[in-house]
Amino acid sequence: MAENGVKQPLLTESLDVAPKTNQKLNYRRRFRRCKSAPLAEFTPGELNGKDGSLPRSESIFNKLHPSIRKVAIYLFLYLAVGAICFYIVRHQIAGERTDGVLDSVYFCIVTMTTVGYGDLVPNSVATKLLACVFVFSGMALVGLMLSRGADYLVEKQEALLVKALNLRPKVGPTETTEEIETRKVSYKCATVFIFLLVLIVVGTAFLTIVEKLDIVDAFYCICSTITTLGYGDKSFSTKAGRIFAIFWILTSTLCLAQFFLYVAELNTEKRQKELVRWVLTKPMTNVDLEAADLDDNGIVGAAEFVIYKLKEMGKISQEDISVVLEEFEYLDVDQSGTLSTSDISLAQSS
Numbered sequence: 001m002a003e004n005g006v007k008q009p010l011l012t013e014s015l016d017v018a019p020k021t022n023q024k025l026n027y028r029r030r031f032r033r034c035k036s037a038p039l040a041e042f043t044p045g046e047l048n049g050k051d052g053s054l055p056r057s058e059s060i061f062n063k064l065h066p067s068i069r070k071v072a073i074y075l076f077l078y079l080a081v082g083a084i085c086f087y088i089v090r091h092q093i094a095g096e097r098t099d100g101v102l103d104s105v106y107f108c109i110v111t112m113t114t115v116g117y118g119d120l121v122p123n124s125v126a127t128k129l130l131a132c133v134f135v136f137s138g139m140a141l142v143g144l145m146l147s148r149g150a151d152y153l154v155e156k157q158e159a160l161l162v163k164a165l166n167l168r169p170k171v172g173p174t175e176t177t178e179e180i181e182t183r184k185v186s187y188k189c190a191t192v193f194i195f196l197l198v199l200i201v202v203g204t205a206f207l208t209i210v211e212k213l214d215i216v217d218a219f220y221c222i223c224s225t226i227t228t229l230g231y232g233d234k235s236f237s238t239k240a241g242r243i244f245a246i247f248w249i250l251t252s253t254l255c256l257a258q259f260f261l262y263v264a265e266l267n268t269e270k271r272q273k274e275l276v277r278w279v280l281t282k283p284m285t286n287v288d289l290e291a292a293d294l295d296d297n298g299i300v301g302a303a304e305f306v307i308y309k310l311k312e313m314g315k316i317s318q319e320d321i322s323v324v325l326e327e328f329e330y331l332d333v334d335q336s337g338t339l340s341t342s343d344i345s346l347a348q349s350s
């Protein structure tokens with residue numbers, strides 16, 4: 001903006017603030033003193049200083065890895081409590097039996113994933129009420145906890161997928177990180193889809209070999225399972241089949257749910273990109289210029305233009321701007337329109 005008769009670009013100026021003046025600035029004029037984030041000028045290698053990867057990867061790992069452990073603990077406790085409860089009332093559950101403990105865990109998995117084959121069904125008031133409790137708690141566990149673990153595991157495989165799809169012989173960590181950040185949702189969707197296909201093939205082969213189903217019935221059983229349709233005419237009836245089902249059902253149903261979630265996220269991202277492209281390519285009119293003039297002085301500065309475009313793109317809202325301005329007002333103790341170390345010290349001391 002113009003200061004002392006000299007125009008200076010707002011988004012590229014240095015971090016040194018200009019000398020303060022005694023004249024108080026208008027409230028909305030604070031927009032004109034915005035600066036771009038200094039981290040945007042550095043490369044991923046400069047940010048980390050070691051292997052060239054973004055520091056966000058390390059923070060995500062440190063943040064989500066304990067969540068994976070928490071998910072495993074919650075899942076183990078859920079299955080342990082469920083298996084014990086259903087084992088106690090095993091004689092009140094009708095259907096095809098193989099082993100008491102195995103059937104209890106299998107019934108718990110089928111209940112929590114809402115597959116419900118019908119090969120094991122509660123036939124007393126106590127077991128029916130117990131099944132109602134475990135189906136709701138199991139759905140909550142899958143929705144709130146296991147999806148976090150699945151999302152984390154998918155993100156860990158993105159780098160491998162990028163390197164596999166890239167035609168160049170050597171892809172460094174910086175190029176891999178940039179590629180992931182650019183097409184993050186697309187690679188997530190592709191990774192889950194490949195994993196889902198592998199699960200379908202493995203499940204179909206297992207039912208064909210172990211459960212002695214023909215390939216059509218095996219594929220039919222797999223599709224009715226991963227979609228939690230669970231007709232029940234075809235299911236895992238042998239001991240080996242139910243051991244396999246304990247792991248496969250939980251993994252496949254969760255994988256399909258994540259796949260549809262990523263598809264919806266990909267569609268949302270596509271629509272957002274189309275909106276951004278439209279905002280950036282549409283001609284600037286006098287009406288737009290007036291709307292972008294936040295301090296009503298007839299001149300639109302760089303900061304005002306950026307804020308206006310971000311609002312048009314749906315990146316920020318007026319409420320977001322108001323919240324940031326409130327914090328700025330609090331830190332700007334002397335109401336000069338700029339922040340300095342003395343302002344920060346005064347604001348913190350007060």
